[in-house]
Structure formats: structure tokens, C-alpha cells
Amino acid sequence: MMGKLLKYSIITIIILIAGYNSVTLSPLDEVKKSQNDAVFNARAYAENFISNDVTSLPATEVTEFLSQISEDLDGYTEQYGKRLGISDAYNFILQGTGTVSSMEEEYVNLILENEKSIHIATDFIFGNAIRDGSAMADIGDYQNTMDFNSISVELNNIVREEIIPPFMKKAKVGDEVLFKGAVTVDVTDPQSDSLKIIPLLLKINE
Known part of the structure; x- marks a missing residue:
């Protein structure tokens, strides 16, 4: 009887030791970090x-928009523009x-119904106008600034790659174009006569 009891006790101890060794104990901070380290897919988010x-x-x-910024640049941008931090650059989403009227190396020039002109950027597409103008992302929601900045990229x-090329293949002087896009206005140097809109939508009315 004592032999069986000793045998069972030894087996139980072995099982407990094996179970203990199979469990990995990690500090809570490491666990939280591993949960937050999931790879952010900026391309999928942007698409x-x-x-x-x-x-x-x-x-x-x-x-x-052009009328308002010509009348009260500071007041209008402060009330309706979107910016990151304390920057002098305000971002807007425009349509029209x-x-x-002309197709230049870096942009297509459009004459509006009020006879003013704007540029649709077709080259050197960079900056945060789309991300910030649309308010699609909040920097506070991201673990690091790299993820946040990768959205704009x-x-x-x-x-x-996908919006400008199809338009440029078909567009010609005289075409009527429906557009929606993002623009950045720097209140220290607004250059309202040569604003470049980064297009999100370009449609030729045929």
C-alpha cells in the first residue's frame, strides 16, 4: 500500500513539474507590447x-473656397481648415x-465657371493633404508616427499610380472635368492663384 502511495506521489510530482515548465510566464508589459505590435497595413488602409x-x-x-480665402484667409482657414499641431498649413477637401485650358508638365490647369483657375497636380504628389484634409486618421490612434505617416505615403x-494615369491618357484641352481632391493652404504664403489640388476623383464629362 505504501509502495503504491509513494509511486502515485512521485508521478504527481513529475506531472506538476512538467506542467510548470511548459507554462511561460511573461511580465504584463511584455504581453501588452506583443498585442500592440501587430503590423499595420497602411496600403490596405489607404486603398x-x-x-x-x-x-x-x-x-x-x-x-x-477661393472666394472665402480671398476675403478672409486667416478666419476661414482657422474655422474650416484642418491642420496637424500648430502648423501654418491648413488642409481642405474641394470639389468642382x-x-x-492647358496641360503642363506637373499639372493640368482648369478654368472654373468664375473664370478663376486651379491646378490639378499630376506629378510630385506628396505631403499630408489627403490624410489631414479628410480627417481619416487621428495620430492619437497609432502606436508610432511611422504608421501614421505611412498612410500619407x-x-x-x-x-x-491609379488615379492620375487613366485621366492623363484621355484628357485634352477643352475637356470639362469633374474633380474632388485635397489642397493645402499655407497662411504665410497662400498663393491662391496657383493652388495645386491632389486629386482623389477625376472624371471627364463626355
Whole structure:
């Protein structure tokens, strides 16, 4: 009897030791870190926005925008523009219709119904105008600034690779173009006569 009891006791001890060794105990901070270290897919995030949110994205009519910033640049940008931190650069989403008057190396020039002109950027697509103007992402929601900045990089890549080329293949002087896009206005140097809109939507009215 004592032999069986000793045998069972030894087996139980062995099982407990084996079970203890199979459990990895990690500090709580390490566990939290591992949960937060999931790889952020900025490309997928940007593609989802372009595919599903651009059409319904609220935008200001470009003629109204130009009129407002010419009358009260500081007041209008402060009230309606979106910026990151304390920057002097304010971002907006604009829409409108214009007629192609010229096709330059870096942009397409459109004449609006009020006879003013704007540029649709077709080259050197960079910056944070889309991300910040649309308010699609909040820096506080991201673990690091690299993830946050990568959103702008991928948005600009999609515009450069997927939105501009089909338009440029068809566009010509005299075409009427429907557009929606993002623009940045620096209140210290607004240059309202040569604003470049980064396009999110370009459609030739045929």
C-alpha cells in the first residue's frame, strides 16, 4: 500500500513539474507590447479609403473656397481648415468642375465657371493633404508616427499610380472635368492663384 502511495506521489510530482515548465510566464508589459505590435497595413488602409469613402467624403465647392480665402484667409482657414499641431498649413477637401485650358508638365490647369483657375497636380504628389484634409486618421490612434505617416505615403502612391494615369491618357484641352481632391493652404504664403489640388476623383464629362 505504501509502495503504491509513494509511486502515485512521485508521478504527481513529475506531472506538476512538467506542467510548470511548459507554462511561460511573461511580465504584463511584455504581453501588452506583443498585442500592440501587430503590423499595420497602411496600403490596405489607404486603398479601403480610396475605394469606399471618397465619393461620400464631404467637400467644399472650389469657387466658394477661393472666394472665402480671398476675403478672409486667416478666419476661414482657422474655422474650416484642418491642420496637424500648430502648423501654418491648413488642409481642405474641394470639389468642382472646370475646363482644361492647358496641360503642363506637373499639372493640368482648369478654368472654373468664375473664370478663376486651379491646378490639378499630376506629378510630385506628396505631403499630408489627403490624410489631414479628410480627417481619416487621428495620430492619437497609432502606436508610432511611422504608421501614421505611412498612410500619407500610400495615399499619394495610389493617386500617382491609379488615379492620375487613366485621366492623363484621355484628357485634352477643352475637356470639362469633374474633380474632388485635397489642397493645402499655407497662411504665410497662400498663393491662391496657383493652388495645386491632389486629386482623389477625376472624371471627364463626355
